[in-house]
Amino acid sequence: MGAVELGISAKMKPEVTSVGPLLAVRGLTKRYGARIGCADVGFDLWPGEVLGIVGESGSGKSTLLSCLAGHLAPDAGSVVFDTSEGPRDVLAMTEPERRRLSRTDWAFVHQNPRDGLRMGVTAGGNVGERLMAVGARNYGAIRDRATDWLGRVEIAAERIDDRPSAFSGGMQQRLQIARNLVTGPRLVFMDEPTGGLDVSVQARLLDLLRGLVREMGLSVIIVTHDLAVVRLLADRLMVMKSGHVVEQGLTDQVLDDPQHGYTQLLVSSVLQV
Amino acid sequence: MTDQAYNFAYLDEQTKRMIRRAILKGVAVPGYQVPFASREMPMPYGWGTGGVQVTAACLTPEDVLKVIDQGADDTTNAVSIRKFFQRTAGVATTEATAEATVIQTRHRIPEAPLTEDQILVYQVPIPEPLRFLEPRETETRKMHSLEEYGLMHVKLYEDIARHGHIATAYAYPVKVEGRYVMDPSPIPRFDNPKLSGSPALQLFGAGREQRIYALPPYSRAVSLDFEDHPFEASKAPHDCDLCGASDSYLDEVITDDQGGRMFVCSDTDHCRCRRAAGHVGRLGAPVAEGVA
Amino acid sequence: MIEISGLSKTFTLHNQGSAVIRVMADAALSVAPGECVGLIGASGAGKSTLMRMVYGNYLAATGSIVIAGTDITKATPREIIALRRATLGYVSQFLRVVPRVPTLEVVAEPLRVLGHPAEEARARAAALLRQVNIPERLWSLSPTTFSGGEQQRVNIARGFIHPYPALLLDEPTASLDAANREVVLGLIAAAKARGAAILGIFHDEAARAQVCDRFVDVTAFTPQAAA
Numbered sequence: 001m002g003a004v005e006l007g008i009s010a011k012m013k014p015e016v017t018s019v020g021p022l023l024a025v026r027g028l029t030k031r032y033g034a035r036i037g038c039a040d041v042g043f044d045l046w047p048g049e050v051l052g053i054v055g056e057s058g059s060g061k062s063t064l065l066s067c068l069a070g071h072l073a074p075d076a077g078s079v080v081f082d083t084s085e086g087p088r089d090v091l092a093m094t095e096p097e098r099r100r101l102s103r104t105d106w107a108f109v110h111q112n113p114r115d116g117l118r119m120g121v122t123a124g125g126n127v128g129e130r131l132m133a134v135g136a137r138n139y140g141a142i143r144d145r146a147t148d149w150l151g152r153v154e155i156a157a158e159r160i161d162d163r164p165s166a167f168s169g170g171m172q173q174r175l176q177i178a179r180n181l182v183t184g185p186r187l188v189f190m191d192e193p194t195g196g197l198d199v200s201v202q203a204r205l206l207d208l209l210r211g212l213v214r215e216m217g218l219s220v221i222i223v224t225h226d227l228a229v230v231r232l233l234a235d236r237l238m239v240m241k242s243g244h245v246v247e248q249g250l251t252d253q254v255l256d257d258p259q260h261g262y263t264q265l266l267v268s269s270v271l272q273v
Numbered sequence: 274m275t276d277q278a279y280n281f282a283y284l285d286e287q288t289k290r291m292i293r294r295a296i297l298k299g300v301a302v303p304g305y306q307v308p309f310a311s312r313e314m315p316m317p318y319g320w321g322t323g324g325v326q327v328t329a330a331c332l333t334p335e336d337v338l339k340v341i342d343q344g345a346d347d348t349t350n351a352v353s354i355r356k357f358f359q360r361t362a363g364v365a366t367t368e369a370t371a372e373a374t375v376i377q378t379r380h381r382i383p384e385a386p387l388t389e390d391q392i393l394v395y396q397v398p399i400p401e402p403l404r405f406l407e408p409r410e411t412e413t414r415k416m417h418s419l420e421e422y423g424l425m426h427v428k429l430y431e432d433i434a435r436h437g438h439i440a441t442a443y444a445y446p447v448k449v450e451g452r453y454v455m456d457p458s459p460i461p462r463f464d465n466p467k468l469s470g471s472p473a474l475q476l477f478g479a480g481r482e483q484r485i486y487a488l489p490p491y492s493r494a495v496s497l498d499f500e501d502h503p504f505e506a507s508k509a510p511h512d513c514d515l516c517g518a519s520d521s522y523l524d525e526v527i528t529d530d531q532g533g534r535m536f537v538c539s540d541t542d543h544c545r546c547r548r549a550a551g552h553v554g555r556l557g558a559p560v561a562e563g564v565a
Numbered sequence: 566m567i568e569i570s571g572l573s574k575t576f577t578l579h580n581q582g583s584a585v586i587r588v589m590a591d592a593a594l595s596v597a598p599g600e601c602v603g604l605i606g607a608s609g610a611g612k613s614t615l616m617r618m619v620y621g622n623y624l625a626a627t628g629s630i631v632i633a634g635t636d637i638t639k640a641t642p643r644e645i646i647a648l649r650r651a652t653l654g655y656v657s658q659f660l661r662v663v664p665r666v667p668t669l670e671v672v673a674e675p676l677r678v679l680g681h682p683a684e685e686a687r688a689r690a691a692a693l694l695r696q697v698n699i700p701e702r703l704w705s706l707s708p709t710t711f712s713g714g715e716q717q718r719v720n721i722a723r724g725f726i727h728p729y730p731a732l733l734l735d736e737p738t739a740s741l742d743a744a745n746r747e748v749v750l751g752l753i754a755a756a757k758a759r760g761a762a763i764l765g766i767f768h769d770e771a772a773r774a775q776v777c778d779r780f781v782d783v784t785a786f787t788p789q790a791a792a
Contacts, residue, residue: 099419121406121431122434122435125430128427128430129427132427133421133424134423135423137426137499137500138499138500138501139499140501142499143434160434161434
């Protein structure tokens, strides 16, 4: 039996450097009546780290993400985030504090860009919204920042006054990323960000995300069922089944030497190209 | 004159008390939209059912009522509401701004300065300034309570991006007493400065939407803007063709099929008073007796 | 630099009747700084498995692998990531990169994640690519479209761009022509000279003889009563 089999909390050794984890999750549980959404999930996420959560549909990975991001109230557990005023349990925060967090230090990238964008608002307005939400009141400055960010996600500057409905799926997803990252968040939640995109567009998005993660020192929690995506993007992996974390560890180790039967099945079920 | 089949000012006393409670709450929390149990009125939604209910709750038999629609006393909407209260409340009515104690308005603020003895009642079609971008009422209420107003600026941003300047010409949002963002009803933005610091009590009623809100006398109402695109009260760059006024809000009137047009004060009482005082505009004739 | 002792490895195939396959038992070896140790043994004897365990890619069942003071078998993912970033380099036989990323960036990436400025990282990458004879016109293309030999050299450039104190080489000269083979052997010699501890698998006997100081036959680590 490998070390990973010992479970979730066994992995939580003291940190390498002096700073604490960005996010410390313990005993997170969500039930839907008698059914389990996710049960007793715990992990630490460190600054600059990308954590992948994989599992098939219904494994509880989306429930877990919703609980972490504050979209869903868990039944038990704690989610301690290292805020600018020190570590705070997000679940114990007041709603205004949590909403403030979600438009400053946190960001959420939805699978469907329509859920994360305002479709009736121009690309520039979409990117500028978070800036205005935190008090930016200079039109020229907002526009400059928006233009800069469109460039960083490879959208031509002259598209700034077009609405997302005129964009392709890949562009919409990149716009959603720009809109989320413009205020320099420290933690980004991603729900199947490459989900509805064709393969060539996926590759471009992955490359973009990797670059942004490195440049901005982002910490990311990414939920996906696509093992190829996590292999390229995630430092660490958590495998979920029926609401439980069955295995976690280094991404390449979990994929190349899976210990749990379910992970072995998952890995061996991937079609080789 | 009063039709005896109706209670004073049409609404029953319990309803008026309910509306007054909503008004008081609105006055206590300036700019906050107070829900109220809007009644079915004998006129269609969109014709001022909210304003009429607020007026009904404010009226006393001694009041003098003025009703304007886009500044004019003689348009259909104004005439029918004035008649409605003549018949159901028997109150005196007037077209002179200075003589009125209660003024119900649709889409204008009178040009003449108001006083502490006056109440201005606005008819409001859509009270929620955030609805343009956020259709969920649960969400907009939360945004108001948490003072999350970034979205209002997104709307103005879109204006500038599309038109090069803030093109919102009416229903221009204001922040009241540094707290609630409020839709001032579809008054032209030319009127926005008059909202702020007015000695009169300003009440807003939205019948279909069942909301009442208020600007107490002398409250601050700041029009939202950007540092590099400041708010500007604008009007047509002309003088009134009848009274020559250069500082009043103007209506454009098409006079023939050859492109002929004239600009006249939208506030008919203001224009009449100026002409009576001897002011004459480009196309105006010296004042004729008994026209008003 | 690299200290392995009492190392064993089993695979449990949960979906095939929970078969337990013991592939290694009681492996031990050590590599000192400036030394190159070659793993030998027949195909399937476990050379690659051992390499992967040293890199933290495979989990050990028992034993320890201590690299620069960190025991890989007990380290957290975070510690292993930090070790791989700065201390432990790996040149594998396969190139695994995001499609579409230019070769120059692929090679420069290890320096970028260590925080080196983009300009400096690209300059180092360019120098190495030139050294391993990748024509400059290919630098802006993704290596996924390259031939096997070219991919191998991109991999080598990537593995040698940072002076890792410990280096794992899995068949670094396998599909190279004579000229490029000499270049790579030169890189290995230089790494040894600066004090890197190198553990390698070389099928090419001439190459092996040229760079390795000692050999370890992994056949000795094959579990005796294997199923």
